[in-house]
Amino acid sequence: MSLEHYLISYCAPTLASLKTANLFRLPWGQEKAGAAEKLGKLRGPMGERGVLMEILHEKDDYVLLYVYRRSFLERDLKQPGVQAFLRQNGYRDLTAKGALERLRERFAAGEGFPHEIGLFLGYPLCDVIGFIENRGQGSKCCGCWKVYGDEQEAKKQFARYDKCSHIYQRLFREGRSLWQLTVTA
Numbered sequence: 001m002s003l004e005h006y007l008i009s010y011c012a013p014t015l016a017s018l019k020t021a022n023l024f025r026l027p028w029g030q031e032k033a034g035a036a037e038k039l040g041k042l043r044g045p046m047g048e049r050g051v052l053m054e055i056l057h058e059k060d061d062y063v064l065l066y067v068y069r070r071s072f073l074e075r076d077l078k079q080p081g082v083q084a085f086l087r088q089n090g091y092r093d094l095t096a097k098g099a100l101e102r103l104r105e106r107f108a109a110g111e112g113f114p115h116e117i118g119l120f121l122g123y124p125l126c127d128v129i130g131f132i133e134n135r136g137q138g139s140k141c142c143g144c145w146k147v148y149g150d151e152q153e154a155k156k157q158f159a160r161y162d163k164c165s166h167i168y169q170r171l172f173r174e175g176r177s178l179w180q181l182t183v184t185a
Helices: 003-015 029-048 070-077 082-088 096-108 125-133 151-173
Strands: 021-027 052-058 062-068
Touching: 003 021, 003 029, 003 062, 003 151, 029 052, 052 096, 062 070, 070 082, 070 096, 082 125
Parallel strands: none
Antiparallel strands: 021 062, 052 062
């Protein structure tokens, strides 16, 4: 599967400016050099459309690729309670760049998956806290994330994201390019 196909499959809501970010595991394996080159070539054109791509964690056979809109992330990091929560978890620089660097450090420390990543993906703070406090159990519903807060609003979001993903995958199969499917924001 090509990098473009992965981006369409896993990041359509971000490409469409409906969501702050998506994260997916990109197989790296034997094509590491080719994949790195392809990623490098896509960064410029995607950045022109407001979509940035960062490797958050790297293993021998895969990377965790974070695809995001910086302006959305900066907005999300300023939501009530978010900065205080992140500071409690060792984040000092709460700019998008600084917070992402700390998130990379958390991955590199190997202490497991840093659950505050939900905030970097546009999930509500109450759902991130609920997941952590309940150890992923007892949610009201589950879609892109486990919901502990506003179930109805989350279900609406999940439906929008699913519809967007289906439309983007169909358009991509019909010949639209990644560039054509990435909304400028």
